[in-house]
Structure formats: C-alpha cells, structure tokens
Amino acid sequence: MRSIDVDPLAEALAPPQNESPEQRHHRVLKERAAKKASDEIDDQLSRERQQAKRQPKPVKILLLGQSESGKSTTLKNFQLMCEPKAFRAERASWRAIVQLNVIRSVRIILDALTASSSAADSPSPRASSSSRDSHSLRLDADLLALRMRLFPLLEVHDTVMRRLASPSDDLPPASPSPSSFRTPALSTIFRRRTGKEVTVNSNVPWKTAFMRDGSERESFATQDVVDWEDPTDPGMVLHERAEDLRRLWAHPTVHAALEHQGIRLQESGGFFLDEIDVVTSQRYVPTDDHILRARLKTLGVAEHRVRLTDPNGHITREFRIFDVGGHRSLRPKWVPYFDDMNCIIFLAPISAFDQKLEEEPEMSRLADSAAIWTSIIANKLLQNTNIILFLNKIDILEAKLRSGIRFADYVASYGKRPNDFDSASRYMRKQFAAILKDSSPIPRLFYCHLTSAVNMKSTQFVLLGIKDMLMQHHLKQSGLII
Ligand SMILES: Nc1nc2c(ncn2[C@@H]2O[C@H](COP(=O)(O)OP(=O)(O)OP(=O)(O)O)[C@@H](O)[C@H]2O)c(=O)[nH]1
Numbered sequence: 001m002r003s004i005d006v007d008p009l010a011e012a013l014a015p016p017q018n019e020s021p022e023q024r025h026h027r028v029l030k031e032r033a034a035k036k037a038s039d040e041i042d043d044q045l046s047r048e049r050q051q052a053k054r055q056p057k058p059v060k061i062l063l064l065g066q067s068e069s070g071k072s073t074t075l076k077n078f079q080l081m082c083e084p085k086a087f088r089a090e091r092a093s094w095r096a097i098v099q100l101n102v103i104r105s106v107r108i109i110l111d112a113l114t115a116s117s118s119a120a121d122s123p124s125p126r127a128s129s130s131s132r133d134s135h136s137l138r139l140d141a142d143l144l145a146l147r148m149r150l151f152p153l154l155e156v157h158d159t160v161m162r163r164l165a166s167p168s169d170d171l172p173p174a175s176p177s178p179s180s181f182r183t184p185a186l187s188t189i190f191r192r193r194t195g196k197e198v199t200v201n202s203n204v205p206w207k208t209a210f211m212r213d214g215s216e217r218e219s220f221a222t223q224d225v226v227d228w229e230d231p232t233d234p235g236m237v238l239h240e241r242a243e244d245l246r247r248l249w250a251h252p253t254v255h256a257a258l259e260h261q262g263i264r265l266q267e268s269g270g271f272f273l274d275e276i277d278v279v280t281s282q283r284y285v286p287t288d289d290h291i292l293r294a295r296l297k298t299l300g301v302a303e304h305r306v307r308l309t310d311p312n313g314h315i316t317r318e319f320r321i322f323d324v325g326g327h328r329s330l331r332p333k334w335v336p337y338f339d340d341m342n343c344i345i346f347l348a349p350i351s352a353f354d355q356k357l358e359e360e361p362e363m364s365r366l367a368d369s370a371a372i373w374t375s376i377i378a379n380k381l382l383q384n385t386n387i388i389l390f391l392n393k394i395d396i397l398e399a400k401l402r403s404g405i406r407f408a409d410y411v412a413s414y415g416k417r418p419n420d421f422d423s424a425s426r427y428m429r430k431q432f433a434a435i436l437k438d439s440s441p442i443p444r445l446f447y448c449h450l451t452s453a454v455n456m457k458s459t460q461f462v463l464l465g466i467k468d469m470l471m472q473h474h475l476k477q478s479g480l481i482i
C-alpha cells in the first residue's frame, strides 16, 4: 500500500465500524453538542477581539530617575489609587520589607558604633588630639550588652532575604526558633554585612513569599493576610527585642556615633525607628503610610498593570507602568522601553542636594539627576513623548533647609538667595525648565510638580490629574474623541 492511500486523520475521525443505529444517534447528538460549544467559544473570542479593538490601547507610563528618587513609591501611589484592594492584599509582603528595613537601620547603627568606638580606641595621634570627642563615643556596658542582644536580628535578616529571593524554595529545615538564636562571632557578622540595601529582583514573585495561601484566606481587609502561625516569621523576634530596640534608638551615644559618621538615618528610605512600638507590636500589619515608606530597591525593569473599572466592575482602561532600577549599572536597561511610551514621569529627589551618589562618591546627587534629565530630554526617541517632572522629596528638603543646612554651600550658583524652601525649590524648577528648553530636539511643554511621594493624598491628587490628561490625550490619538 502506498502511503498516500492511508489518511490517519480521516481514519481517526471516522465513525466506528459496525455502529448500531442507536450508537449512531448518540454519537451525532454528542458531536452536535460539541460543535455548539465550540461555536460559542469562537463567538465569545470574536466578541472579545472586537471589544479589544474598540477599546483604547493600554496607556504606558515609564518611571525614570536615579536610585532612591521615589519611582517605586510613585508606582505604589498609583496602585493604591486605582486598585486599592489588590494592593492592600499584599500587605503581608510589605510587612516583611518594613521588618527588613528596621533590621537594616539597626545594622547601620551597630556599624557606626563599631567604627566610632574603634576610632576612639585607636592610639593614633589624631585620635588623641580630639580626645574629648573620642571619649564621648566609648561604648558603655549598657550599650555593649544591647549590641550583643541585637546581633541575632542580623541572622533574621538573612533568613528573610533568602525567602524573598526564592519564595517557592523550601527554607532550610533547621531555621532556629526565635528565642533560640545564637549570637555569632562579631568578626563573621561584620565580614558578611556591609550596609547592603534590601533588593529583590523584579522578576522574582517575591510578593507571594509572605502571603497566606489564598484558599485559606477569608478577607483582604483584616489581619488575615499574614500567616501568624509561621515559625520563621521575623515579627516574633522583633517583638521580643522591642525594648532593646527602643533603648538603642534612645541612647545618646548612638546619635553621636551616627553624627560622627555623617549618617542621617531619619532622612533615608525605610526609616521606622521612631515608630518602633508600632512596627514591633504583636500582629503588626503595615498601614498604607508604612507601605509607602518601606524601602525596597528595584533591580531590572518591572511592568505593572493597573486596571480601571466602571461601577459594574468592567475594565474600562488599562495602565501599564514600568518601574526601573535607578542605580547607574541598571540605566542601560531603560533604553529598550523608550520607543513605545505614552508618558515618562521623571523623578528628581531635590532634597539630595547635599548628598553624593552612592555608586560614584565624587558625584553630587543633584548633578546626577540634572545629567539624566538632560539626556532624557535630548533623546530623539523620546521627542514626542510627554515628560512630566516630579521634583520629589520636598518634605525632606523643607526640613533640611529649616535645620540650617545651606543650599548655597552645595550649589554655588544659588548665590545669596534666601535659604528657604520656596526660593530653593523655585530655583531648581527654573534650572530643570532651562535644561528642557535648551536640550529638547523639538519645543515641548514643561510639566512639573513639587511632590512628596510618601504623602498619599497630595501625590494621588497629582497622579489623578496626570491619569485624566493621559486618558484624554490617548483617546484623541485613538480617534475616539475629537
Ligand atoms: N520622606 C520622603 N521619602 C520618600 C519620598 N519619596 C520616596 N521616599 C522614600 O525613599 C525611599 C526610596 O524610594 P523608592 O521609591 O524606593 O526609590 P526608587 O526611585 O524606586 O529607587 P530604585 O528602586 O533604587 O531605583 C523609600 O523608602 C521611599 O519611601 C518623599 O517624597 N519623601
């Protein structure tokens, strides 16, 4: 037999041989029902395709700016504004980040104490010439004991980080119970930890790491989101050490050591020591405000979809927000996203005028922000893209200037202008506007907002305006309104 004589498909589909009339009747009925179901699915798909064609395409927003400028915080505001329920359902994961932030603050303090006390102990002539200052940083017995008791927290940090990095992996079975933490050798601790920030790769589904299984959960609105029975929950250790944490943060030598090292912990992201009672309380669940202030450094580029729905729950519009990592080494990853965006929100943290860039200690953070702004504005790929500037962290700027830090000491061109918030912010606004005017390939409007991304109310007011503007703009582009 030639192969062409055999049709395996026809053979498979052919009715069984010796089929009785009754069997035939059943088969035909079954086939008719299957065809009806299949036609219905096809119709449904076709209706959805038509609907998708009629609906405007998703609005795409790219968040840009240096590390710690407030990109991820702006994204959180957007999510809270548009999908509050879904966002709040992730509180268990943000709780873990707040806890890691607390532990990081403790680590910075312990490092500062160690550095300052070794400087005080140093027999160098410089140390002895400033002996009064050095003496004040000698650690008393109380502080030494506190330090010993708080070291186990650093172990908790590692456990949580491992879990966030690979939420689906099983943790090592021998995770010690909170009360049985041993204190490792100090040398090991300091070799292993050097002030690294909490980072989780955007591609890892870290938010599932601390969320209770959905099938067990009864609501998103209560404490149900946290698995309170979890033996590896860092909350128990933090609760146990709450009094130590309180005493550490209240200790004058701690503040002297931080000042000695030029560290202003209160201004940095993820600072919760002023609320230690709340964040270490039993059954602590972060508020919206805590979630906005929790610091988690972004690695890579993460796409977030935010859907707007009408009162009937139908999706009316989709926003795709791209949150990038702002560290210098991550900036080359921004470029592939440039040609397809409806809007860029560029964040410049203007409170950072007196700080240096972590990745290049000679570079001022304000100069770095201005340099990225210039290159974004000048980029031909982006010449038709709406760009909105957020001069962010105005709350910190205001507090800094009020505390007496002089803007002109860091920005010489500021000259003799008054050292107050209005003058300094107006000056920076003018400088960024001038860059836009000089560097843009074609003339464009300057959209600028003074923001504090941790202030939910004011940020959401700004975002609401941007959302409406983009929707109007987008509908016009899609030809749906004139
Ligand atoms: N006080 C204050 N804190 C802010 C403001 N905006 C952001 N923060 C905090 O600053 C920290 C850094 O903000 P992020 O949003 O993580 O910064 P980012 O730009 O995403 O940084 P990368 O992910 O490293 O690129 C977080 O702890 C925020 O809560 C602000 O306007 N005021």
Ligand SMILES: [Mg+2]
Residues within 6 Å of the ligand: 071, 072, 073, 296, 297, 298, 323, 324, 325, 326
């Ligand atoms: Mg980020």
